[in-house]
Amino acid sequence: MKQLWRLGLSEAAVSLLFFAASVAHAQIVGQINGDFHHKFIVGNATLPPGHYVFRMLQGEDQGVMDASRADGDAGAEFLVRMSVDSHTPRHTEFVFKRYDDKEFLTHIYEGGNKNGVTVIEPSRIEARLDKSGKVGVEHTEEQP
Numbered sequence: 061m062k063q064l065w066r067l068g069l070s071e072a073a074v075s076l077l078f079f080a081a082s083v084a085h086a087q088i089v090g091q092i093n094g095d096f097h098h099k100f101i102v103g104n105a106t107l108p109p110g111h112y113v114f115r116m117l118q119g120e121d122q123g124v125m126d127a128s129r130a131d132g133d134a135g136a137e138f139l140v141r142m143s144v145d146s147h148t149p150r151h152t153e154f155v156f157k158r159y160d161d162k163e164f165l166t167h168i169y170e171g172g173n174k175n176g177v178t179v180i181e182p183s184r185i186e187a188r189l190d191k192s193g194k195v196g197v198e199h200t201e202e203q204p
Contacts, residue, residue, distance in 0.1 A: 088125075088170055088177060091115040094154055094203050100163040102127060103181040105136035114168060116140075125168075125177060140177035143167055148174045152203040157196035159189045164196070171203075 092114045099108050111130040117137065128135035145153075145167075153176075155167035164186050169176035189196070 088114075088116055088168065092152055092168060092170055092203075094152070094201075096154075096201070098163055100156060100165050101183050101185060102136050102165040102179060103138035104183055104185075105138070107134050107136060110134070123180075138179055139181040140168075141180050143169075143176050143178035145169045145174040145176060148172065149202070154201045154203065155198060156201065157186070157198050159186070159194050159196045162186075162189070166198070 094112045094114065095110075096107075096112065097109050099106055101107070107127065107129070110133075112127050113130060114125060114127050117124040117126055123139055123141060124137055125140045126135065126137050149169050149171055151171045153167075153169045153171075154165060155169075156163045157166050158164075162185065164183055165179055167176060167178050186196070
């Protein structure tokens with residue numbers, strides 16, 4: 061019985077190690093810059109056009125990302141989770157979902173890495189649009 065318990069504990073430790081390694085590997089390291097000529101919504105914040113710096117917040121919860129406009133006039137913190145793109149982008153990609161004149165940031169992929177993040181904090185505005193039957197059109201903006 062003791063051997064069976066030790067075996068179960070060992071398997072749990074190995075599983076936890078692989079999980080932790082995959083989460084750490086999935087994170088965007090450093091900062092990602094983006095220039096946008098249109099306002100966009102991320103989480104429940106509407107951000108004006110401009111140059112933004114995106115970075116993962118350090119601390120206990122590695123699922124929080126910050127977007128700050130370079131001039132300091134606007135910014136937002138939002139929840140993200142790991143995402144794997146179907147290809148390895150050559151340039152940084154910001155994926156948006158457009159409903160008429162509203163743009164919602166949905167994914168970010170760093171150039172040269174198919175691991176990125178998906179915004180998981182739903183926008184109340186987008187939820188209302190979905191509920192009303194509107195269909196969003198996904199598009200990607202590459203950044204050098």
